Amino acid sequence: MIENACPFAPGEVKPESIKGLKNQSSLLKHVLNKKTLVLIGSLIALIILYSRSYSSFNWDGSRVLFQDWYIVKMSFYTYLSGMITYYFKEYRQKNS
Amino acid sequence: MTFRVGYLTPRESNIWGLRRQNLTQSDIGRELGVSRQAVHKAYQIIDHKLEQAFLEAAETNNLEVETVNVVEGVMIAHSPAHDIPVIVSISKVNGLKVWYLYEGNCENCHLEASCRNMLEAEALERGIRLQSLDKWIPPTQLAMEIFGRYLND
Numbered sequence: 589m590i591e592n593a594c595p596f597a598p599g600e601v602k603p604e605s606i607k608g609l610k611n612q613s614s615l616l617k618h619v620l621n622k623k624t625l626v627l628i629g630s631l632i633a634l635i636i637l638y639s640r641s642y643s644s645f646n647w648d649g650s651r652v653l654f655q656d657w658y659i660v661k662m663s664f665y666t667y668l669s670g671m672i673t674y675y676f677k678e679y680r681q682k683n684s
Numbered sequence: 685m686t687f688r689v690g691y692l693t694p695r696e697s698n699i700w701g702l703r704r705q706n707l708t709q710s711d712i713g714r715e716l717g718v719s720r721q722a723v724h725k726a727y728q729i730i731d732h733k734l735e736q737a738f739l740e741a742a743e744t745n746n747l748e749v750e751t752v753n754v755v756e757g758v759m760i761a762h763s764p765a766h767d768i769p770v771i772v773s774i775s776k777v778n779g780l781k782v783w784y785l786y787e788g789n790c791e792n793c794h795l796e797a798s799c800r801n802m803l804e805a806e807a808l809e810r811g812i813r814l815q816s817l818d819k820w821i822p823p824t825q826l827a828m829e830i831f832g833r834y835l836n837d
Contacts, residue, residue: 595799597765
């Protein structure tokens with residue numbers, strides 16, 4: 589009765605790594621897909637844009653960037669708008 | 685091109701996954717918002733593609749095909765070169781894999797951890813619940829724990 593099974597044939601030289609065994613890297617690829625990168629990129633761009641023009645519209649000198657959950661809200665709105673755009677695009681592609 | 689991207693379309697892959705969960709054609713149709721006839725047609729395409737994939741694997745690895753189970757994505761074969769039984773598996777998570785049934789040596793293998801990860805993902809996809817003790821057995825035995833059940837089909 590055989591109780592073992594190996595992905596390599598008897599006597600086969602095993603490579604350093606084989607494709608399909610790297611679950612962690614594929615997981616990373618799955619997390620860092622195009623959609624997430626666009627969302628993260630747009631969020632960073634918005635934060636930089638806001639920080640750069642901070643002095644021009646912050647007349648009373650208050651640190652609004654860290655008040656009223658500003659960053660959290662902005663992240664949420666960016667994510668929401670990104671998702672809406674993504675699904676809208678996907679819907680249009682599906683129906684075209 | 686690997687099985688994961690080359691053989692089945694995402695929709696076909698989805699249908700195949702639902703079929704493995706023992707859902708009926710009508711259930712799958714309802715789930716995906718398509719007719720039962722469309723699912724039936726997809727079954728035929730999926731079966732043909734999987735058969736082709738298995739035959740290609742057999743040809744590439746010089747195996748003699750014994751049985752093919754396209755629903756479970758498992759082919760039982762024999763390797764004349766090594767004179768041992770072979771199981772060829774297809775899954776969404778690991779693609780096409782060839783398993784040689786012999787006393788493999790995991791003790792000195794640097795791929796043990798990756799092999800274990802792969803098998804755990806395979807079991808998860810196939811809905812096979814691994815026992816807590818399975819974490820301590822070598823991947824070669826774990827592989828038989830997962831694929832051995834198809835040998836008696």
